[in-house]
Amino acid sequence: MEGNIVEAATILGKLLGAGMAAIGVLGGGIGVGLSALGAVQAMGRNPDVAGTIQTNMILGFAFAEATSIYALVVALLILFVF
């Protein structure tokens, strides 16, 4: 795509910014893994209440995922709105 340097710099900035914003999803991955760790350990100790533990694990998973979704939304905003 030919064009002036301002346009090229904007696109370059957009792509780099989105890539850097996506590093934030790292925290979500660790959080989800910790939530699953706690749930699996609890299920190992007390298999009777595995249903309750599973429900709460899904809830904790959604909370932990939320912050990495925020990072993804920032990346999408940079790519598609600015």
Added chain:
Amino acid sequence: MSETTTRRWRWGTNRWLVLLFITLSAVLAGIFPPLRPHVQLPAERLTETLFTLPLIGEFQLSNTLVALLLADAILILMALTVRRAVRRGEPTLGGVAAAVEGLVEGLYTLTESTAGKWTKTIFPWMATIVLLVLIVNWTELIPGVDSIGLLDEHHIENPEACTFDTLFQLGSTEVVAVGGESECASGVVPFVRVASTDLNFTIGLAVVSVVATQAVGLRAQGRAYFSKFFNTQTLFKTPMFGAINFLVGLLEAILEAVKVLSFSFRLFGNIFAGSILLFVVGSLVPIFLQSAVLLFEFFVGIIQAIVFGMLTLIFMSLATLGHGEAEAH
């Protein structure tokens, strides 16, 4: 295996159906290679300005509103089906009505275990939010959503790189398959786009949820509910800790506003990112891989609906408790 219930398959039919669909999709992907749809954050509008309200502004019909109306129609149909099945007076329901009954019963059990005394007040909010968000998220899986739409050739930058093959005629309009470069898809405005990808829907639903939480808290505790935010109980007895408690109360008020952002962006981010993933995977590998992503999106839709509902439930039941009261189950 008893002799009354053995079913012997001479050949499996399902595997041949799957193979048929895969070859059909491979053939169609060869004739009409799929393009990546044009992605934009705000919802696209389908018509020009319909009417203008004085303070609010102009109203256009956007494609996410069409999806929301479709989801409303599905929900009302479900409710009418259950009503008709219940009116018949059988002790057990069958079919769609039984599925809806099981779902509602599961939600009621979940609400009862958390809310206790206030289940009858909280359950309608939570169940409405769960069912609405569930059906809205699942409209993404219907074929034709996000892909069939109006073609406006003026949006495309270089229209010479695009091919428009006429499929058939419907009255005076032509139905056309768009091909060529991927910019050609920017001329297509889909008729139906998933309502959760519109920030209007998610922020509106989050505001409704948070305001309803305050209302339930007011109803449960009366005016003492606002002592959560203006915490002046210990301000005069022990000034040091009282001041800290007062500031914590103000922070709680700010936290309510942050809850709106958190609710809305969680739902929006999940579903919008899922739809972009569907677009990109569908255009890169046209055969079968998008079905795996569709299965993932199915579960993401369920989980986000349940999370929205359960967070509403939890915040509402927290609002019905008071200061320092232990939870009584």
